[in-house]
Structure formats: structure tokens, C-alpha cells
Amino acid sequence: MSIQLSPVKTRVGPLALVGNTPLVEVQGLGLPAGCERSRVLLKLESTNPGGSIKDRTALNMVRTAEASGELRPGATIVESTSGNTGVGLALIGALTGHPVIIITGQDTSQEKIAALRQYGARVIFADWQAPVESPDNPRAIAERTAAEISEAWRPRQFDNSANPAAHYSGTGPEIWKQTSGRVTHFVAAVGTGGTVTGTGRFLKERSQGAVRVIAADPEGSVYSGGSAGKVIVDGVGNTWPRELWPTSFDPAVVDEFRRIDNQESYTVLHFLRNRHGLLLGPSSGLALAAARRVAAAAPDGSIVVAIAPDTGRNYLSKAFNLEWLAEQNITLSSQLPDVDQLSH
Ligand code: PMP
Secondary structure, eight states, X not given: OOOOOOOOOTTSGXXXXXXXXOEEEOOOOOOOTTOTTOEEEEEEGGGSTTSBTHHHHHHHHHHHHHHHTSSOTTOEEEEEOSSHHHHHXXXXXXHHTOOEEEEEETTSXXXXXXXXXXXXXXXXXXXXXXXXXXXXXXXHHHHHHHHTSSSEEOOOGGGOTHHHHHIIIIIXXXXXXXXXXXXXXXXXXXXXXXXXXXXXXXXXXXXXXXXEEEEEEETTOSTTSSOOOXXXXXXXXXXXXXXXXXXXXXXXXOSEEEEEOHHHHHHHHXXXXXXXXXXXXXXXXXXXXXXXXXXXXXXXXXXXXXXXXXXXXXXXXXXXXXHHHHHTTOOOOSSOOOGGGTTO
């Protein structure tokens, strides 16, 4: 079963609800003495109609391609995605009359797969770790699938300038306005890099270089250096060599990378649920863990804004499932890691 909707323009209806997400302060982070007046704020992207920050990217890529004529009416959208961009594209496709085919990894949560199918997308599974030269690589499958369809469009979010542009024109200005220009640090986890690049670039330009941009990176990702390993924070990190990094990510925008281990990301994620009633995705736990460390090392009175890309309802079978956590060797702690460690 999928929804059947009559086509609408991308500037009306539910798509007009993309963006303008709330900013909420997270207290009780146990910041050390000397930074009690600093504040840590989370930008809650789960209020987007498709449930994640990637609605912004999907919508801007579609609008840009419509405007240039690259995306023709009725053409099939074919994209490889860890899920959230796919849900955004599937929602937009259902509303605008474009069939959608999504190539995703075997590890993508069943909740995201179900959402993709609810919006009518066809889902193809791929080996997410398959190297670029392999025919099993998700992007290779996407290219092949698109080539087999007479009228197909590939958004190629990893190399599409409309991806960071969505954040340069949306997420960045929203944060500036919501903090009345007082934001001092911006923290985001990096997948395609669109969020950190577009938002970070806007905030740096607007503040004349005053805002510091921090990329939060999970265990196993090479963005922050070190060797590639298994990444269990959905939607973020990269295990490919530098020459294959997405061009939607401009590392020059990042002042500092913070590598956070899985234990800490998931402990912070569960803290958010337990103490604040915020059921968010693992990349939100990762970003908040990094933001907490940043706030602990920053001058008193700093305003640290971190991105919470999606809802925890996407991960009830994974991040909030004790069996899955045990399989990943994660032992949740009821205490956040000690503040004394935080400034390191
Ligand atoms: N968190 C989640 C859950 C995501 O799906 C993504 C996108 N893959 C990100 C963070 C990272 O966003 P970006 O692609 O803009 O770097």
C-alpha cells in the first residue's frame, strides 16, 4: 500500500513546512566550573514533514533541477541514500508526480524502509561498504538503474551543490535569527557534508569569521583521521579515501573535528530520552556529545548550537533496542562521562 496523491507544486502544501525547525536548550549536561553560563542548544530537524533534515536537501535538489530543466515532469528519481534523503525524495515524489527508486544499505532500519514504501518508493538493497569500483557499490547500482529507465534523474546528493545550498539559505539563517546572532559554535555530524558545509559557511560569513564550526565524527569514520572501521551511527561518517570524499563536503569550513566513540554517543542519546523526553536519532547523540565537549572547553557564556538530524522513531529496532545495543557491545551508562574529561 502506498499513498496516492494528486500532483502539487513544490512551494505549497506540506512542502511549505520544510525548514523553520525549533531550537531547544539542553540543560543538565554537567558542564565544569567556569562555563556555567554557556548554553547548548539543539536544532530539532525531526519536525520536517518527512521527519529529518534531509527534507531540506531533497526539496532544494528537486527545485533546482526542475528550474534548470534537468528534472522533467514525471521523470523517475533514482538515489542512493542511508534513508533520510530517500524519505524526503519519496515524499516529494509522491506529491509532485515523480516515481522514486531508492538504493540503500542492508543496515538501514526497518522503520525507514517502511516509511520509504509508505510514500510509494521502490527500495533496492546494496552493500553499503562496497568499493566504488565494485558493481555492487550503491552509487554504481543507482547509475545502472537510472540508465535502464527512459526518463530518470539522479540527484547525486554527495556531489550536488544544491545540497549544501539548502543549508546556506535555510538552516544557517534560521540559527542566526533564532540566537539573535549570538551563536558562537556550530556542531554537526557529517554524512554528505551538506549540513556542516552550508550552515557553517553561512554562519562564518554572517559573523565575520567569529562562529567556530565543529564536525562530530563517529568511531570508524576517516573524516577525523584514523583508519576506516565499522560505523554504527546511521547516516554519518565515511570510510572512503580522501579523493573519494563527497564534493558536497568542504572540509575547509570545519575548524575542528571531534571524534566521539560509540559508547559516549549512545549514552548521550539515551540521556536525551531519559532526562529530556527527546527521542532522537544516533547522529543527534553524537552531535550533542561533541557539543558538550566543545562547551566544556569554550569561554564562559558561549552559545553552542548542535544539529539533531532526525527522530529516534526511525531507530526503535536499533538504537533503542537493548538486544541490538548488546550486539554492538554498547553498555549504556546512566551517567554522562565525567566533566573532568570533557575539555580534552
Ligand atoms: N544524520 C542523519 C540521521 C542523516 O541521515 C544524515 C544524512 N546522511 C546526516 C546526519 C548528515 O547530514 P549531511 O549529509 O548533511 O552531512
